[in-house]
Amino acid sequence: MSDRIHASYWLETPDNPARAAEVIAGEQSSGTFLALANETPELKARCGARVERLELLDVVDQPSLPGRYKPGVRFQRARLELSWSVENMGLSLPNVMATIAGNLFELQCVSGLRITDLRLPVAFAQACPGPAFxxxxxxxxxxxxxxxxxxxxxxxxxxxxxxxxxxxxxxxxxxxxxxxxxxxxxxxxxxxxxxxxxxxxxxxxxxxxxxxxxxxxxxxxxxxxxxxxxxxxxxxxxxxxxxxxxxxxxxxxxxxxxxxxxxxxxxxxxxxxxxxxxxxxxxxxxxxxxxxxxxxxxxxxxxxxxxxxxxxxxxxxxxxxxxxxxxxxxxxxxxxxxxxxxxxxxxxxxxxxxxxxxxxxxxxxxxxxxxxxxxxxxxxxxxxxxxxxxxxxxxxxxxxxxxxxxxxxxxxxx
Missing domain, CATH: 3.20.20.110 (Ribulose bisphosphate carboxylase, large subunit, C-terminal domain)
Structure with a gap:
């Protein structure tokens, strides 16, 4: 059983999908829009989000959501899976939500994004016992x-x-x-x-x-x-x-x-x-x-x-x-x-x-x-x-x- 949190998404982007996936992963973990000196390879390996899967789908001419897009750009759709170390947020449900559904939907490289799956380490079963009845x-x-x-x-x-x-x-x-x-x-x-x-x-x-x-x-x-x-x-x-x-x-x-x-x-x-x-x-x-x-x-x-x-x-x-x-x-x-x-x-x-x-x-x-x-x-x-x-x-x-x-x-x- 993985000790990482896995979330899957349906993604639409005006950007290169691989680049968009890395932007999303960085936004929701160790990265920012500039590479900083203290964002070392060791830190990224320990705490950075990973792109686990990127499956390209169709291409469309119009975006699903409004935004600032370049004229004539086309929009690639894909299935995306990201994972995070549970050490980033601990066994905390509010912080899991902030991680998998935080500043993702408003990114410029996103013209559509929907969370389709979530898999959590079994350690959450002990930390959050769920229904009492x-x-x-x-x-x-x-x-x-x-x-x-x-x-x-x-x-x-x-x-x-x-x-x-x-x-x-x-x-x-x-x-x-x-x-x-x-x-x-x-x-x-x-x-x-x-x-x-x-x-x-x-x-x-x-x-x-x-x-x-x-x-x-x-x-x-x-x-x-x-x-x-x-x-x-x-x-x-x-x-x-x-x-x-x-x-x-x-x-x-x-x-x-x-x-x-x-x-x-x-x-x-x-x-x-x-x-x-x-x-x-x-x-x-x-x-x-x-x-x-x-x-x-x-x-x-x-x-x-x-x-x-x-x-x-x-x-x-x-x-x-x-x-x-x-x-x-x-x-x-x-x-x-x-x-x-x-x-x-x-x-x-x-x-x-x-x-x-x-x-x-x-x-x-x-x-x-x-x-x-x-x-x-x-x-x-x-x-x-x-x-x-x-x-x-x-x-x-x-x-x-x-x-x-x-x-x-x-x-x-x-």
């Missing part, structure tokens, strides 16, 4: 030994007061839901303060647990300053809650890492803002390398969008994201996290989702797909579960609906 712990706390966790998001996302929120939760619990989450927009506003909302919701959850013999999981959005997040976590824990939620791009790697150190509950990690990191194909991140850092930092659940979603990602991109979350990071340190499928989800994609995930170790969250059922919320939950029963059994959805009225009614509005 993952799939097994989530199933245990939610009382769902088999099948997907059928979930939903409280809607409207904002505007409900604590008691109205609790009333929504009560309907969902009566319908047999497994998992409920705050929307990422619902935090600690004056119309729905976090503390009051948590108390009202957990009153319903604890009462339902007495009836059901299991406790449905609620992910409370505690995104905020670090001290606020710790205090909110402690309140949820004291009320008998079993999950907390955080917006990754809002709190950063340090925020998630410190919450992981403090938390005694699974951390539901929301990726809101993912589009600005990924949507342009010539800029930003693929999901697999991006999620690796957050998984190491302690995310137990990671959003991957959903098949047939309302956003811009293709089904192939969603499938790749889910499979990345389920894939072991190292053979002897799998750090299993649970993918979360959401965004316009209905039972129509249950079978395809089952196939993509290779099983049911997932959270399947539907908002309108549940709340829009003509028979009400409870029938919406039942219909979604029936669709998944059909998917797992390999039964045709229409044939299954003929014997299940809740599913049959759902097919009319899904």
């Amino acid at each position: 993952g799939i097994a712990g989530t199933r245990r706390l939610a009382g769902v030994a088999q099948g997907p966790l059928i979930g939903t998001i409280i809607k409207p996302s904002v505007g409900l007061n604590p008691e109205q929120t609790a009333a929504e939760v009560r309907q969902l619990l009566a319908g047999g839901i497994d998992f409920i989450k705050d929307d990422e927009l619902q935090a600690d506003g004056p119309h729905c303060p976090f503390d009051e909302r948590a108390r009202a919701v957990m009153r319903e959850v604890n009462a339902a647990a007495e009836r059901l013999g299991r406790k449905p999981m609620v992910a409370f959005n505690l995104t905020g300053d670090l001290d606020e997040m710790k205090r909110r976590h402690d309140l949820v824990l004291s009320l008998g809650g079993t999950c907390v939620m955080v917006s990754l791009n809002s709190v950063g790697l340090v925020g998630l890492r410190e919450l992981r150190r403090h938390s005694q509950l699974p951390i539901h990690a929301h990726r809101n803002g993912w589009g600005y990191l990924s949507r342009h194909p010539a800029l930003g991140w693929d999901y697999a390398p991006w999620h690796t850092l957050w998984r190491l930092a302690g995310a137990d659940h990671l959003h991957v969008n959903g098949l047939g979603n309302k956003f811009s990602e293709s089904d192939a991109e969603v499938a790749a994201a889910a499979q990345a979350v389920l894939k072991p990071l190292w053979a002897d340190a799998p750090m299993a996290a649970m993918p979360v499928f959401s965004s316009g989800q209905t039972g129509l994609v249950a079978a395809a989702t089952h196939q993509v995930a290779g099983g049911t170790d997932l959270i399947f969250a539907a908002g309108g797909g549940i709340f829009g059922h003509p028979g009400g919320v409870a029938q919406g939950v039942t219909a979604l579960r029936q669709a998944w029963d059909a998917a797992v059994a390999g039964v045709d959805l229409q044939a299954h609906a003929a014997r299940h009225p809740e599913l049959k009614a759902a097919l009319g509005f899904w």
